[in-house]
Amino acid sequence: MRLSFNEIRARASRFAADYADATYEKGETQTFYNDFFQIFGVQRRSVARYEEHVKKLNNKTGFIDLFWPRVLLVEQKSAGRDLAKAEVQAGEYFDAIKEADRPRFQLLCDFQTFQLLDRDTRETSSFALADLPKHVERFGFIMGMEKRSFKDQDPVNIKAAELVGRLHDSLEASGYKGHQLEVFLTRIVFCLFADDTGIFEPRDIFLDFLETRTKEDGSDIGPLLAQLFDVLDTPEDQRQTTLDEDLARFPYVNGGLFSATIRTPAFNADMRQRLLEAGQFNWSGISPAIFGSLFQSVMDKQERREAGAHYTTEKNILKVIGPLFLDDLRAEFEGLKARKTNRIKLLQAFHDRLAKLTFLDPACGCGNFLIITYRELRLLEIEVLREIHRADLARMKGGATELPLQSLLKIDVDQFHGIEFSEFPARIAETAMWMMDHIMNTQASLEFGAAFLRIPLRKSPAITHGDALELDWQALLPAAKCGYIIGNPPFVGAKYQSEFQRAQVRRIAGLGKSGGTLDYVAAWFLKAARYGQGHDVPFAFVSTNSITQGEQVAQLWPTLLDRNGMEIAFAHQTFAWGSEARGKAAVHVIVTGMEPSANARPVKRLFSYPDIKGEPVETQPKAISPYLTDASALTNPHVVVGEESRPINGLPRLVIGSKPIDGGHFIFSPEERDTFLATEPQAAPYLRPYIGAREF
Template sequence: MNAIEIEEAISALAEQPFEPQEFPFQFLEAFGNKPTTIKKLKSGASNKSDIGGVLQASNIHIKIAPEGQVAETLADLKASPATTRSRAKFILATDGKEFQAEELASGELVVCDYGKFPDHFGVFLALAGISTIQPIRDNAFDIRATRRLNQLYVELLRHNEDWASEERRPEMNHFMARLIFCFFAEDTSIFNGTGLFTHTVDQMSARDASNTHEVIGSIFIAMNTPTKHDGNLDSRYRKAANLPRWADVFPYVNGGLFSGSTDVPRFTRIARSILINVGNLDWTKINPDIFGSMIQAVADDDERGALGMHYTSVPNILKVLNPLFLDDLREKLVEAGENHRKLLNLRNRIAKIRVFDPACGSGNFLVIAYKEMRAIEAEINERRDEADRRTEIPLTNYRGIEMRDFPAEIARLALIIAEYQCDVTYRGQKEALAEFLPLDAMNWITCNNALRLDWLSICPPTGMGVKHHAEDLFHSPLEQAQIDFENEGGETYICGNPPYLGSQGQSGEQKADLSSVFSNTNANWKGFDYVAGWFKKAADYLEKVEARFAFVSTNSICQGKAVSNLWPVLLQNGLEIFFANQNFKWTNLAAHNAGVIVSIIGLRRVSSQPKYLSSINPDGTEEIRKVSNINAYLTGSQDIYVEAASKPIGEKAKMAFGNMPIDGGHLSFSMSELSALNLADDTKRRLIKRLLGGAEFVRGQQRFCLWLNEETVKEARRFPELKQRLDKVRGFRMVSKRNATADLADTPYRFGWIAQTGREIVTLLPRILSERREYITVGTEPAGTLTTDQAYVLLDAPLWNMALIASRLHIVWIATVCGKLKTDLRYSNTLGWNTFPVPKLTEKNKVDLTRCAEDILLAREAHFPATIADLYDPEKMPTDLRAAHDRNDETLERIYIGRRFKNDTERLEKLFELYTKMMKTKGAA
C-alpha cells in the first residue's frame, strides 16, 4: 500500500461505528497487514501482549481503554515489559472517544478526538514499511486532499466521457486547477468569507446536482469579470455579465486562470458530495512543496495507480539547489553582516537571479528555490529595517518547461500559492491580500518538449529581449509573440530532475528526441539514458549564456561505456563538474520501495573556484570534501575514460566467456532428464559433463550436457534418445539465418563456441550480478566442470585471482566502469577485469590472498547445502563468511595503501590513480 491508500483506509475506519474488539485488527489492516497476519493475531498465535491488548512484534502495542482512562492505559502500554521485549515502535490506546498514541523512539505523542486520528496517519506510516519523510508527517493534509481530488476527477470523467477525450482533457485539467485555487482562496481570506466557494456551491446547487455545473460556471465568470475601469471601482462589466447576486461577491482573479471557456463538467450527486467534502478541508495547510508533485498524478492515467508516490523531498531538492547557488548566497549574507550597502547589493543580485527547470513537472524545484530566496531576502530586509518592504523577486524569474499540460498548470498555481504564503509570512496577511489580486498574467512555465525547444527562447542571455513568453498565466502557445524583458547582469541557474529511462525503455519518439539533440556530435547516443538529452541541451546552453546547471540523474550516465561516449561531448567546450553527490537512493512514498540509485551532478564553465564531492559513508553519514577535480565517474581524480582492453593489465589471469552451446537447448539435461536415460556410470563419464552457467552456480542447480568428440559421438548415436537430440541440434542450426550457426550443423555434437577442454580447474562468476549482494559471487569448480557463456571463467588460474574478484575493491570498480543492466551489475571481462588495476604483488602477497580465498571457500562449505544465493543474501549472510570476506578485504587493501580504505570513494580514487599510472607506463612501453 502507498500513503494515499493508507489514508483512505484509515479515514474509512474512523467513519465506521467504533467496535472495541475489532478496532486493533481493523487499524492494522488499514496499514496493509495481510488476512493471515490478522488471523494469527486474533487467535493469539502471534499476539505478544501481556496486558490484554494486541501486540504485533516490532510494530505496535494496542489496547482498548475503559471509558475516560485512555491516558492511564497508554502509560500501562509504555510500562509493559512485552512492549520493550517485542521492540514495538508505537503504543496506542483509545476508548472510541479519545485517541492517544506515541512513537516510542522519538517520543512524538498524538492526542486527539477519536474521529480526528486520520489527521495524524503520517505518524504511523512506518507500520506499512514506509520510511516516513518529515514533511509528509507534518502535512498529512496534502495526501488527504490529493485522494479526494482524485476521487472527484475520476467521478467526473466517468459521467462526462467527452471531457475524457484527448481534445478536452486539457480543459478538464484546467478546471481542476481552478477548483484548487478556489479551495485555497476561500480558506486564506483571498475571498471575502471563509468557505465562500464551497458554501455557495452547497447552498445554490440542487441536492441532486442537476445545476451544480451552472453554479460553478457562474462563479468562474465572476472571477473573470473586472470590477474596475481605468483603475477605479466600476460595476459596468459585472452588470454586462448579468451575474446573479450570489456570484457577484466573488473577486476578479483572471491572470488567465479563469479566462476562456467557463464550461464545467456535469456533476452527479456523488461528485457534488466529494467536492463539498474537499472544500471543507483546511486548505490553509496546503504545502506547495509536496502538493504539486502529488496532485499531478491525478490527471495522468499512467500514474494514477501510483498516486502519491512521486513526492520529491525538500532535503533532496536542496541537495541540488544549495551547492548550485543557495550556499553562495547564504555565505554572502553572512559576509554582509549589518552592512546596509552590502545587503542592498545582495538584494539587488537576488532580484535578478533566474532559476530554470527544463523538466519542471509540478514545479517542486522552482517553488523551493523561490521560498529559499524569499527567506534570504526577508533576512536582508530585516537587517535593513525594511521588514514590510514588498518583494523584489518576480515570479517571472522562475521558469520551466513541462511536457504535460496539467503538471504545467499545477506548477503555475504552486508558484502563485508560494508567493502568497511568503507574503503572509514576511509582510503580514493584510499586505499580502492587498497585492495578490488580480493575478499577474505573466507566465514562464511553458508546456512543450524540452528536448525539441530552444532554451534560449525561455532564458536568453541577459540584456537581450528575445524569449518565449506565454499569452497569460495559464496558456502558453509556442507561436506567441516575443516580449522584451531585460535582466542585465542577472545570473541563470538550471536545475531539476529530468526523466530517466534506460536506453531499452525509450519510445520511438524519445529515441528521436535524443537523435535531434546529439545529431551534430560523434557520440554513440543510442545507448544513452533519456536524461542525457538534458545534460547535452544544458551544456549547449552554457556555450552561449553565463550560467550553471545541476540535475538529478540516474547514475547510469556515470558508469560503463556511457562515460566515454557521453562525457567528452559534454565537457569538450570548456565545462567542468564542480560538485557532485555520488550514488544515493532517491526514495518515494511506496511501501518497501528501495528507491532508484541516482547522482546529482553540477556543471559550470572551467573555473578556479572550489569543487565539492559528496559521498555516503558506510555508517550512513554524508561526507563533503573539497577536491581539485571531479571526473565523469564522479570521483576526485583526474579526467580519464576507462576503455576496454583485450588482455589483462598486470599479472592477473586471462578471463573469457564460458562455452556457447548454440544448440536450441538439446545438448543439455536436467538431473531428472539425465536419470531417465539410464546410462551406465562409465558411459556417463565418457559422454556427459556437469554444466554450469551463472544462474546454476548461484542457485546450486544441477545441469549436465553431452560433451563429445569425433570418437565418442559414435558411441552416443547408439542411444536413440541421444541420437534424437543430436539430430535436433543439427536441424536447429541448419535453419538459422546466421551463416556462422548454419555452418555448425555438420558437427551437432560439438558446442558452437568452445572455451575449455573440460580438464581445467574452473574459477567462474556470473555475467549478471545482483545489486543486492555486497560481493561478487565467484567460486571454483573441479576439473571436468564445463561453463556456459552466461558465466565468465578463469582456467587453471592461481587462487589469489579469486581473492581479487571477491573483494570490495573489485565490485566497486565493476559497478563504476561496467555499469548496470536494469538494477543489476553487468560484469565485463574486457572493461572490468582486464582494466582492474592491481599493484605489483609479491610472492607473500599472493600466498596471503590465496589463504583468504581458501577461507572464503571453507566458510561456504561449512554451511552446506546452502546455496550461493542463500549465503550472500545480505540479511542472512553467515557471520563466519562475512568475517572471511572482511579479512580478504583488509589483506588486499593493505597491499594498496597499507590500511583499510575509509569508504568506496577513497577506493575508487586510488583505483583511478593506479589505473592512470599503469596506462601511462603501458603507453611509454
C-alpha cells in the first residue's frame, strides 16, 4: 500500500536523525541508501545496484556508487568532500551508460548535503540532510511519481510507439492479428505505463515479472500474461488465497480494460525480447495525448511511415479550446484571486462549476482533444485548490494533517464524451484518458504533499464506437447537459467522398439530389448547430479552409448562421497544420468557433497569420464573416457571394472556353510538326506552341 506523505516525512525525520553524524563514504554508503529507500517504502535491492561497473569514454573503468537503470544515478562522497568533482564524475558515468539505461535523475551527496538534478528539466535542488523532510516530494520518482513538463514533439513518444510497433509486427507476422491483437496491445501499453508511474508498486514489478518468471524461448509468456490480466480484473478480496505471490502484488485495476476474453498469443524468443525492450523503456515521460495517435499508427504500416501525420499538435488543440472556454475560465479565476471579499466562497463555487462542465468530441480519434482539455482543467483545478487551501498548506509544512485529496479533487474523466468511427482508436482514447488522469493525480499529490491514486478505476470516459453522422447525439449526451463541443472532424473533399458519404452530406445539409460541393467536415458543423438548438452549446472545430472559400460558402453558412441561429465567436484564418510527425502533413486549416446568436459575445476574436507557419496576430472585431474576415463595417455580417451561372454585367454568356474538343487532330507532336511542315511549309505561321499547366 502506498505510504502517505505524512508517513514519508516522519520516516525522513527519523532517517535524518539517525545519520546526522554519518561521514564515511566507503563504510556507510550502502546502509545509508538501504535506509533511504525505506523512507519511501521501497526495497533498494529490488530496484537499484551498488558499485555498477562502467567503461568510461576514455576507456578507464569506473564504478557508480548506486545505479537504478533509467531512473537514478548516485555519486556519494565522504562528508565535506567537493561535490563539484562528484558532478564531473557523475557526468562521465552518465555518458558511459548505454542510451536505453541513462537515468533521468542524478543525486550527489556527502551524507549531510543532497544535490538532486532532473536531467529532463535541468532543475537542480540542494538542501541539507536535516531539511530532507521538507523535500521528500522531490524524490516521488522512487514511487513512480514524477512531476511532468508537457511538451509538443517529445521524441520519447515516438520511441515508445516504435517499441510497441516492433512487438505488433512480430505478433501479426505470426498470425495473431485484428481485434485480438488490438486489445492485447492496449493492455500491454497500460501495464508498461503503470509499471513506471506508480500504479504498480513497487516500480518495475511488471518488468521484473517478465524477466524472472518467463522462459527465454518465450513459450510461457502468453499464458502468464493471460493469468496476470485476470488478476488485474479481480478485486483483492475475491482472489484465491493460493494465488502466486508475484501475481498477488498487482492491484485491481477495474474499468473494463482487462475484462474481455481474448485469445492467448503464442510468443517466441524474438517476441519476448521485443516485449522486454518495451518494458525496459521509461514510460513515465510519455504524453497520453500524443502517444495515443502514434500508437494507432503502429497498426498501419503506411500510417507508421508518416509517423503520426494526422495528429493535431497540442499547440493547435489549444487554438480551439483556448478561445472557446479555457481563456475565459482562466480570466475568471484571476479575477476571483484578486477579490478582497468572499474570495474563498467564490473560488469554491468556481471549482464546483468546473466539476460540472461536460465536453463532447464527435470525431475523437484517439482522444487527443479530450485528453488535453482534461489536463488543462486539472491543472486549473490544482491552482484553484492552492488558492483555497493556502493557509492549510502552510500548516502542513509544520507537520499538520494532509489535505484530503480524495474529496477535494472533483474533476473526473466521466465529464468527457467522444464518438469515434473505428473501434481501436476509441479504446485507445479511453485508456489514454485514464493514463492522463493518473498523471494529473500524481501532479496533485506532489503539489499538495498528499498521496492520491484512483485505482481501482471507478469512472470512465464515455467513448462511443460508431458513425457520428448516423448516431443521435442527444441519446449519448443530452444537449441540456453538454457544455462544449470540440474536435477535428475528417476532411474529405466532395470529389473524394464515397457515395455513402455524399448521401450523408446531402441529407444533413438539406441539399437535395444536387449534393453541392461541401466538404465532409461541413456535416459536423451543421449537426453540432442543430444538436444545440434551444441550449447554449458553443462548439469549435479544426477544418479545411475550403468551407470558407468559393461556392461552399453559400451552401453552408446561410444554413449554419441564419437558419440555425449561430454566430462566429472566434476564428483562426488559414495556417499550416503542424504535426508531431517526422514527415509532417502538408495541410492548411482553419479553426472556427461558433456560439448561439442569443448568447453571442459582443466582441469577437480573429486570428490572422501574416506567415501561415508563424504566430497569429489577434484583432477583436464586432463581427466575423463566413469568409473569416472582419465584418464589423457590414450591415449584414452574414452576407455571402452566391454561385452565378450568368454574367452579372449584362455581357453575353460564355458558352464554352478554349477546350480541346477536336479529338486531338489539331495537336502535333514535335515529330508530326516536322513531317507536316516538310510537305506544307506555307503553314508554318499558323503553328503555335501548345502550352499547358506543365509547360507554364
